[in-house]
Amino acid sequence: MGRWEPDAAGRLRDAAMALYAEQGYDGTTVAEIADRAGVTARTFFRHFTDKREVLFAGSEDLERRMVDALSAAPRAAGPMDAIAVGLLSAAELFADRRDYSRRRQAVIAATPELRGREFIKMASLVAAFTEALRLRGVEPAVASLAAETGVAVFRVAFERWIAGPDDADLADVMRGTLAALSGLTA
Amino acid sequence: MGRWEPDAAGRLRDAAMALYAEQGYDGTTVAEIADRAGVTARTFFRHFTDKREVLFAGSEDLERRMVDALSAAPRAAGPMDAIAVGLLSAAELFADRRDYSRRRQAVIAATPELRGREFIKMASLVAAFTEALRLRGVEPAVASLAAETGVAVFRVAFERWIAGPDDADLADVMRGTLAALSGLTA
Numbered sequence: 001m002g003r004w005e006p007d008a009a010g011r012l013r014d015a016a017m018a019l020y021a022e023q024g025y026d027g028t029t030v031a032e033i034a035d036r037a038g039v040t041a042r043t044f045f046r047h048f049t050d051k052r053e054v055l056f057a058g059s060e061d062l063e064r065r066m067v068d069a070l071s072a073a074p075r076a077a078g079p080m081d082a083i084a085v086g087l088l089s090a091a092e093l094f095a096d097r098r099d100y101s102r103r104r105q106a107v108i109a110a111t112p113e114l115r116g117r118e119f120i121k122m123a124s125l126v127a128a129f130t131e132a133l134r135l136r137g138v139e140p141a142v143a144s145l146a147a148e149t150g151v152a153v154f155r156v157a158f159e160r161w162i163a164g165p166d167d168a169d170l171a172d173v174m175r176g177t178l179a180a181l182s183g184l185t186a
Numbered sequence: 187m188g189r190w191e192p193d194a195a196g197r198l199r200d201a202a203m204a205l206y207a208e209q210g211y212d213g214t215t216v217a218e219i220a221d222r223a224g225v226t227a228r229t230f231f232r233h234f235t236d237k238r239e240v241l242f243a244g245s246e247d248l249e250r251r252m253v254d255a256l257s258a259a260p261r262a263a264g265p266m267d268a269i270a271v272g273l274l275s276a277a278e279l280f281a282d283r284r285d286y287s288r289r290r291q292a293v294i295a296a297t298p299e300l301r302g303r304e305f306i307k308m309a310s311l312v313a314a315f316t317e318a319l320r321l322r323g324v325e326p327a328v329a330s331l332a333a334e335t336g337v338a339v340f341r342v343a344f345e346r347w348i349a350g351p352d353d354a355d356l357a358d359v360m361r362g363t364l365a366a367l368s369g370l371t372a
Contacts, residue, residue, distance in 0.1 A: 080370050112306075119305035120298075141346055145363060146370055148338035156331045177331060182371045184266050184332055185364075 004186040009047040009057075011037040017100065020107040025051070025114060052117060055104055059121050066090050067128045071135065079138050082130060083150035084178055090154075091171035094161075102162040126151050153177050195233045195243075197223040202240040206293040210298060211237070238303060241290055243309050249255050253314045254278050257321065265324050269315060269336035270364055276340075277357035280347075288348040323372065339363050 014037035019028040030051050034044045048054050070086030077085065094101060106112040129147035134140060157177040161170045201222035205214045216237050220230045234240050256272030263271065264281045280287060294300040315333035320326060343363040 007339060078370070101346070115309075116302035116305065117311070119302065123305070124302075141342070141363075142366060142370065144345070145338070145342045145366055148342050149335055149367060149370070152334035152338045152372070156327070156334055160327055177327075180331055181335060184264070184328065184335070185368045185371045 008037065008039050008043055012039065012044055012047060013054055013057075013100075016051065017103050017107065021103060025107055052114065055114065056117060056121065057109065061159070062090060062093065062119075063125050063128055065093070066125070067132045070129060070132045075136075079133050079136075079142060079146035080150070080178075082133065082136065083146055083153075084174075086129065086132075087150060087154050087157075087174050087178075088171050091169070091174060094170050095184040098162060098166070098168075101158075105159075105162055122151055122155065125154075153181060194223065194225050194229055198225065198230055199240055199243075199286075200232055202237065203289050207289060211293055211297040238300065241293065241300065242303060248276060248279065249307075249311050251279070252311070253318045256315060256318045261322075265319050265322075265328060265332035266336070266364075268319065268322065268346065269332055269339075270313065270360075272318075272358050273336060273340050273343075273364075275358050277355070277360060278283055280356050284307065284352070285353075286369060287344075291345075291348055308337055308341065311340075335367070339367060 004011050012033060016028070019032055019036060028051065030044050031041055033054070034041045037044075038160045048057060066089055069089030070082050073082040073085040074149060126144075126147045129150055130140075130144045133143035133146055133171040138146070153174065157170065157174040160177065161168055161173045164173065198219060202219045205218055205222060213259070214237065216230050217227055219237060219240070220227045223230075234243060252272040252275055255275030256268050259268040259271040294304050312330075312333045313338055316326075316330045319329035319332055324332070339360065343356065343360040346363065347354055347359045350359065
């Protein structure tokens with residue numbers, strides 16, 4: 001990032017989100033996003049491969065962070081407890097991004113191409129959790145069930161968090177959702 | 187279906203699956219599928235809207251069947267027990283389709299466009315289960331958690347069933363997966 005473009009990535013992200021909300025994702029071009037952010041298209045492409053990735057940049061980092069936390073859970077922790085450690089490690093990243101997350105989710109829900117991309121991100125997270133659990137010695141069938149269930153909890157908790165009151169805490173909502181799951185399947 | 191084309195839909199489905207496995211989904215045309223099945227392209231389009239829907243025809247029926255079964259579960263059944271009734275109602279439909287299901291899954295896994303379509307099918311099932319549970323008086327947050335978890339169980343059980351021994355029974359695998367979930371989250 002050049003010294004004359006402080007936080008160009010952040011401004012591009014905000015500009016993209018505003019334009020997607022105003023005129024739809026499909027009707028927005030990279031040139032318009034760059035223009036709104038006050039940078040050139042060339043600068044856009046230094047930060048993002050295309051207008052879709054504006055909404056998904058950072059998801060590999062998020063996945064890696066959750067998997068690392070899961071892997072670092074105490075040896076004695078069972079599969080769902082290790083998953084919980086992984087999920088909770090993500091919560092603080094979102095602490096000051098609730099409004100952004102809510103707007104992002106609305107754009108994704110309205111755009112089939114983006115829903116597909118979001119599903120693939122979730123499937124990647126399931127695969128990564130499954131692999132991390134297997135490396136902890138969890139048998140394959142249990143690992144994939146725990147991973148699928150953990151990602152379901154993540155999704156439900158995230159939806160509840162962005163729909164909830166402004167002071168809701170994502171970690172609390174995740175813990176509540178994990179407890180609800182435990183009650184449901186008892 | 188014309189009287190001169192007994193089970194044209196079934197033959198088209200088999201032809202499509204064979205061609206997708208041989209030369210890939212992207213490299214296969216409707217004309218080739220029709221040709222392999224011994225019918226015209228016009229007949230193809232009487233049965234399927236496009237080559238993608240050959241693999242997804244019937245999924246609305248499957249969803250409706252599961253939702254109807256869930257809705258007809260005894261009033262006293264809790265959310266996960268009602269979900270279990272829904273899932274198990276699907277098992278017999280697949281009883282003699284394991285080989286087909288396994289080949290279908292391989293084609294889908296290899297083709298991003300089809301993975302996207304499959305994800306959307308699963309999301310539709312989650313939404314339908316959620317709605318059916320809400321109609322039973324289950325509160326929204328619990329309904330969506332139970333629905334997401336139920337579809338996760340369906341997916342894991344289905345994968346285990348198609349990867350398992352030839353005489354595996356899908357209903358048994360589903361029951362085992364539900365029991366494993368209960369153990370995991372206890």
